[in-house]
Amino acid sequence: MLKLDKVSKTYKTGDKALHHACFEVPAGQVVGLIGPSGAGKSTLIRCINRLVEPSSGSIQLGDTELTGLNRRELRRARRRIGMIFQEYALVERLTVMENVLSGRLGYLPAWRSYFRKFTGDDIAQAFSLLDKVGLADYADKRADALSGGQRQRVGIARALEQNPELLLVDEPTASLDPKTSRQIMRLIRSACQERNLPAIINIHDVLLAQQFSDRIIGLRAGEIVFDGPPDALTDDVLTTIYGDEDWTQLRGENGSGDQGEDASGVDLMESA
Numbered sequence: 001m002l003k004l005d006k007v008s009k010t011y012k013t014g015d016k017a018l019h020h021a022c023f024e025v026p027a028g029q030v031v032g033l034i035g036p037s038g039a040g041k042s043t044l045i046r047c048i049n050r051l052v053e054p055s056s057g058s059i060q061l062g063d064t065e066l067t068g069l070n071r072r073e074l075r076r077a078r079r080r081i082g083m084i085f086q087e088y089a090l091v092e093r094l095t096v097m098e099n100v101l102s103g104r105l106g107y108l109p110a111w112r113s114y115f116r117k118f119t120g121d122d123i124a125q126a127f128s129l130l131d132k133v134g135l136a137d138y139a140d141k142r143a144d145a146l147s148g149g150q151r152q153r154v155g156i157a158r159a160l161e162q163n164p165e166l167l168l169v170d171e172p173t174a175s176l177d178p179k180t181s182r183q184i185m186r187l188i189r190s191a192c193q194e195r196n197l198p199a200i201i202n203i204h205d206v207l208l209a210q211q212f213s214d215r216i217i218g219l220r221a222g223e224i225v226f227d228g229p230p231d232a233l234t235d236d237v238l239t240t241i242y243g244d245e246d247w248t249q250l251r252g253e254n255g256s257g258d259q260g261e262d263a264s265g266v267d268l269m270e271s272a
């Protein structure tokens with residue numbers, strides 16, 4: 001379980017990016033974190049693994065108070081937190097397999113991991129994860145030979161290779177087309193369900209967030225202004241989060257026909 005208590009961040013520039021964020025995420029829950037650009041979504045998830053140092057507040061993962069850890073303890077704690085980035089952050093000249101295995105080492109740069117020995121179990125797990133994300137035949141391909149969707153699948157496999165207790169995901173579909181975006185969200189969602197893994201997914205696409213999250217947290221100017229189930233996201237709530245917009249049009253464009261889709265059904269065979 002993850003617990004945030006009054007987490008705030010003011011950058012050196014004076015930007016108050018986050019103010020008194022309080023919430024708990026139980027095992028297996030997928031939280032969609034929505035809000036306009038600049039609302040503090042990235043700041044919030046980066047405070048959790050302290051890629052951004054929170055200015056105040058408390059963050060607990062299980063029994064560990066993350067804000068109190070020294071460098072060495074933090075390195076160990078970060079291995080318990082998988083992270084999936086918008087830009088995939090793969091090492092281009094390394095193979096898919098090497099990128100996935102680098103997950104074993106948490107956030108160490110892969111050029112260092114390259115020279116380490118991995119156990120047979122690490123490698124077996126990496127193969128099984130590549131199979132799971134639909135890239136069984138890509139283990140030896142170089143990362144720079146893959147499409148955007150395939151790269152994000154590698155990003156997911158790498159995060160899961162850590163056997164994390166928590167998944168942090170920052171705009172995983174920002175560079176992907178709508179269909180690939182749905183495949184990626186479905187994959188993340190089913191991985192969380194299978195492993196009873198809690199996740200926070202920053203996502204600016206409201207419909208994707210609604211369809212693939214158990215719970216929505218809405219940020220506006222660093223404040224949590226909504227925290228509730230996806231179907232409680234009324235037009236009024238959206239206006240509170242994003243400001244005035246024509247929400248009926250937004251909903252109409254994308255249709256409601258696939259709202260009832262089973263998010264756990266993974267179609268891996270389509271190329272992405």
Ligand SMILES: Nc1ncnc2c1ncn2[C@@H]1O[C@H](COP(=O)(O)OP(=O)(O)O)[C@@H](O)[C@H]1O
Nearest residue numbers: 011013015017036037038039040041042043044
């Ligand atoms: N490294 C930084 N230094 C100074 N200000 C920052 C930094 N990163 C983000 N900010 C500011 O903090 C606010 C929240 O940014 P961010 O967390 O990136 O929002 P989001 O991910 O929702 O778009 C913005 O006003 C942004 O300009």
Ligand SMILES: [Mg+2]
Nearest residue numbers: 041042043202
């Ligand atoms: Mg962001």
